[in-house]
Amino acid sequence: MLLAKVIGSVVSTQKSPSLTGKKLLLIQWVNADGSLPAQDQIRTEIAVDSVGAGEGEIVLVTCGSSARRVFPEPNDAIDMAVVGIVDSVSQNLSA
Amino acid sequence: MLLAKVIGSVVSTQKSPSLTGKKLLLIQWVNADGSLPAQDQIRTEIAVDSVGAGEGEIVLVTCGSSARRVFPEPNDAIDMAVVGIVDSVSQNLSA
Amino acid sequence: MLLAKVIGSVVSTQKSPSLTGKKLLLIQWVNADGSLPAQDQIRTEIAVDSVGAGEGEIVLVTCGSSARRVFPEPNDAIDMAVVGIVDSVSQNLSA
């Protein structure tokens, strides 16, 4: 999984029926300390929320077929999901 | 999912039967504000349309096995699909 | 899918039985106009042919589990397939 920050949301009316009623979150990959990566490494993507995440929160993001399986069917169009809200990251700098 | 802009289309006569009758859209990844990424980050790909998207529109794109599942069988050759037309992106710059 | 140019082929005698009798094409990702990407973006990969593609042709390439499904079993070792020969790419530069 990747660490990301929720920075907004997306509205789409004309979309796959499997996305109806789901929250589409705009996310940005972040470093372990919550900071943004270098300018040329910034990536913004859209993940479907499964845990009630809100703007500004640091979250765990799952990709691929695993993201689809987090939701009951129909879930076909989903390839990225927010699967956790991060309380804390513990990094051992001498490890 | 990723945000992309539809910038054209591809014609292929000799192709997998699972692509017959499907619209092959030329897309380009874009930033949350619809702008192009830096020159060396530009990526152009081909996605199969599932929502009636047209040139110039900002769309949601799904990759991998989820893209295949958006279409009824036969859908074998599909690994990228346009699954939504974006109405608006709301980005909280202070988030 | 990605656009690529067929630039050669690979011979392998000792290989997965699921690759027996299949054509292994050397491909290189190309831009929408058929040109090569910047030097540091060039990627050469091996895709299994499913449409009778030949050297010099621009083709559509599918990755992952979808590539495997383009072929009847046994197809286990396949994660990249040429699924179409491109007749033309129409790009709307003002889109």
Added chain:
Amino acid sequence: MLLAKVIGSVVSTQKSPSLTGKKLLLIQWVNADGSLPAQDQIRTEIAVDSVGAGEGEIVLVTCGSSARRVFPEPNDAIDMAVVGIVDSVSQNLSA
């Protein structure tokens, strides 16, 4: 699989039920000699532990649907798993 070093862990209370009771390890891709890649290649990700790995250890990491299958169900949200603790890496520099 990729080689990584365990550098910390993540705590998440509000998360997918399939992550309950699992250890979420903060990992960083490393080179074959255990050193970090160049600064702009550093990637930090979160992998679910399946082998009792601890901080400072060099581990094998599996991605995608294979990572999910390492765990008994429910395992839906998992797309990255630590599947081995590395005892030694033997690299033939003249190969």
Added chain:
Amino acid sequence: MLLAKVIGSVVSTQKSPSLTGKKLLLIQWVNADGSLPAQDQIRTEIAVDSVGAGEGEIVLVTCGSSARRVFPEPNDAIDMAVVGIVDSVSQNLSA
């Protein structure tokens, strides 16, 4: 599939049962002529051998769920496999 060179191997005692008895090869992506890519493009990964490949050989590598399927069960932890030993690569420079 990708072209890689076998440059070593990895020993892991504490690992997923599905890796028991399998050879874990250290590989490095190479160009079509067997040369290494530019320094900042070098990637070293671990692939499970399925064809009896040895150090110094150029091999075909498959990723994702296809890699898992090359082996009989149990094969859960595998996401990268050596599926062929390359005899020759024919590249048409004028193509």
